Structure formats: structure tokens, C-alpha cells
Amino acid sequence: MPASAPTRRTPRRLPVAFAALATASVLAGTALAGAQPSAAAPPSSYAVKGVDTSHHNHGATGEPIDWDRVARGNAFAFLKATQGSSYRDPWFARDFRAVSATALLRAPYHFFDPKSTSDGARQADHFVRTARAAGYAGTAPGELPPVLDVESVWKDGKEVCPKALRGDQVRAFLERVASEFGVTPIVYTRASFVHDCMDGDGGVFRGYPLWLARYESGAREPYDVPGAGAWTFWQYSDSERVPGIPGRDGTAGIADRNVYRGGLDGLRALAHLDGPTATRRPAAS
Numbered sequence: 001m002p003a004s005a006p007t008r009r010t011p012r013r014l015p016v017a018f019a020a021l022a023t024a025s026v027l028a029g030t031a032l033a034g035a036q037p038s039a040a041a042p043p044s045s046y047a048v049k050g051v052d053t054s055h056h057n058h059g060a061t062g063e064p065i066d067w068d069r070v071a072r073g074n075a076f077a078f079l080k081a082t083q084g085s086s087y088r089d090p091w092f093a094r095d096f097r098a099v100s101a102t103a104l105l106r107a108p109y110h111f112f113d114p115k116s117t118s119d120g121a122r123q124a125d126h127f128v129r130t131a132r133a134a135g136y137a138g139t140a141p142g143e144l145p146p147v148l149d150v151e152s153v154w155k156d157g158k159e160v161c162p163k164a165l166r167g168d169q170v171r172a173f174l175e176r177v178a179s180e181f182g183v184t185p186i187v188y189t190r191a192s193f194v195h196d197c198m199d200g201d202g203g204v205f206r207g208y209p210l211w212l213a214r215y216e217s218g219a220r221e222p223y224d225v226p227g228a229g230a231w232t233f234w235q236y237s238d239s240e241r242v243p244g245i246p247g248r249d250g251t252a253g254i255a256d257r258n259v260y261r262g263g264l265d266g267l268r269a270l271a272h273l274d275g276p277t278a279t280r281r282p283a284a285s
Contacts (some may be wrong), residue, residue: 035191036216046259048267050076051242052109052235055091057255065095069241069244071102074258075267078147078211079106081134082127084113093134100135100142105271108136109188112173114164120172128171128180138181144271146177147211149188151256152197154201161197167204171218174208186211186233191223205225209270211235211258234259 004058051074055066070077077099080089092108099106110127112120127146136143152159177185188211194202202225211233212222224230240257260267268274 002037003050035226036230038217038221038223039233041221043234043257043259046261048264049259050074050078050104050233050258050260050263051245051255052078052080052258053091053245054080055089057245057253058091059253063246065098065246066244067095067098067102067104070242071104074104075264076105076107076144076258076271078109078144081108081110082123082130083111084116084125085118085122088130096134096136105142105144105267107144107146107186108134109149109151110173111151114162114166114169115153120166120169120174121176124173124176124180125231128177128250131234138183139180139272141272144267145183145186145209146181147186147188148173148177150192150205151189151213155271161193164195167198172203174204184208187228188213188233188235189225190214191225191227192266194225194228201227209233232261234261252280264279 006028051070053065053118055062069075077091077097079095081092081096096106096108108127108131110123112123118121118126131146136146138146148170150165150233153162154160157270164188174185174187185208187205187206187208189202191202191215194200194205198204207224209228209232210225210228212225212231213235214220214222215235215237218234222231222234235258237257239254241253242255242257244257245253265274
């Protein structure tokens with residue numbers, strides 16, 4: 001995607017090298033480059049579903065999302081708030097206020113930009129300011145933990161590894177956000193990204209709930225992230241039609257769709273409802 005256009009947080013398909021390795025691993029009956037084989041259950045076997053959105057989900061003319069309608073078929077929503085050290089999603093504040101008036105459990109997410117001239121802590125400060133200005137506190141009833149999105153970048157129309165990505169800056173972001181909001185952030189990534197772009201070591205994500213992407217996988221769930229573990233949220237599609245999200249026909253637009261690994265009671269506990277908070281900040285490393 002051109003540098004002037006903020007990145008859309010929707011990965012596409014497995015990089016060719018990773019896909020070939022995955023195929024070879026499956027045929028050989030071995031694990032994928034240190035990653036644990038994914039479990040065999042289709043998304044439909046998980047009852048708790050949700051969406052994630054950004055300004056891209058508001059149609060070509062900037063139509064509002066009907067969040068009451070979205071809430072009828074979903075339990076949670078993640079909304080893009082920021083990217084890098086200065087970008088704010090133009091729909092975030094309005095969407096967060098609207099989502100907060102529904103039964104949807106919700107949280108903002110930040111797209112980590114390793115090309116940014118700022119370090120991880122400064123990106124975190126930008127995210128925290130933006131989220132708080134929209135009314136997100138981190139521990140209010142109905143609020144899920146904040147999310148850090150770490151994935152590939154677009155260059156010349158292709159997904160490539162971000163050359164400037166540094167684990168210490170990712171850690172700085174996560175620790176600053178955990179300190180500011182008093183809750184363990186969620187990390188969005190995928191096993192193929194860790195394999196291709198982080199030398200197969202996702203240790204910087206250890207101790208954080210993982211939101212992993214894997215599309216069109218049938219009954220194969222996301223691979224465990226080496227050094228970090230298994231998924232808590234699974235983004236299983238970037239192309240489902242969700243009633244309430246604008247589209248060219250004005251009824252239902254294409255959106256990312258997700259499932260939560262546990263039951264609704266577990267998700268509600270994670271959102272500070274009907275039970276103790278389900279996450280604690282990890283010990284400083």
C-alpha cells in the first residue's frame with residue numbers, strides 16, 4: 001500500500017516460502033519450523049464471534065457502521081485507533097463511542113510501524129492518548145485489553161517483512177501500554193510472520209494473549225507462535241459479509257471475522273464483567 005495511505009490491518013495469504021514449508025511439513029508429518037501443529041477444529045465450532053474494523057469498513061462514501069445491527073451477530077469488536085507515532089484512524093472515536101453504547105465487548109488496536117522515526121514507547125504514548133480521548137480506560141466494564149498489531153508491511157503492492165522491526169521496541173510498546181492501562185495487552189500477529197520476519201522467535205510476545213490470523217484453513221487452526229504459544233482469538237476470514245457494516249449495496253459489507261477460543265463467560269471476564277480480570281501484567285523481563 002502506498003506510504004501515504006495508512007496500512008490496513010488485514011494480512012493476506014501465507015508467504016510463498018512459508019506455505020511451501022508448511023506443505024512439506026504436513027506431508028512429512030513434522031512440525032512447522034518449531035511451531036506446534038495447529039489443532040483441527042473449524043471456526044464454526046467456536047460460538048463466540050467478533051469483528052475488527054477501521055476506516056476501510058465505512059464504504060467508499062464514508063457511511064457509518066450500524067453497530068446495533070453488528071451486535072446482533074457478534075460478541076466483540078476491535079477497532080483501529082492508531083498507527084506509528086502520529087496517525088489516528090478518522091473513524092475511531094465515533095466508532096468507539098457507538099460500540100460502547102451496545103452490548104459488544106470492545107478494544108482499540110494499534111498498528112506497529114517499525115519505519116516510524118519514533119520508538120516503541122512513543123508509539124505507545126500516541127496510542128494511549130488517542131484511546132483515552134475516545135473514552136477507553138482499559139479496565140472499564142465491557143472493555144477488552146488493548147491490542148498491538150505486528151505484521152508485514154506493503155511495498156510496491158507486495159507484503160514484505162519490515163526491515164526496521166526491532167524486538168526491543170515492540171517490547172517497549174507492550175510494557176508502556178500495560179503500565180498505562182493496568183492490563184496485559186493482546187498481540188495480533190501470525191506464525192508465518194514470526195517465522196519469516198522474526199527469525200522464528202516470538203519470545204517477545206510470551207505472556208500476552210495472542211490474536212492470530214489464518215484464512216481458508218478449513219478445520220486447521222492457527223499454528224502456535226514459536227516462543228509464545230497458542231491463539232486466544234483467531235481471525236479466520238478477511239472477507240465475510242457482516243450485516244450492519246457498509247457495502248456497495250448498502251446492507252452488508254466485507255469485514256474481518258474472528259472467534260474467541262473460550263466461552264462467553266471467559267470473554268466477559270477478560271472484559272471485566274461477571275468475574276475477576278482474566279489477565280495480569282507479565283513480570284518485567
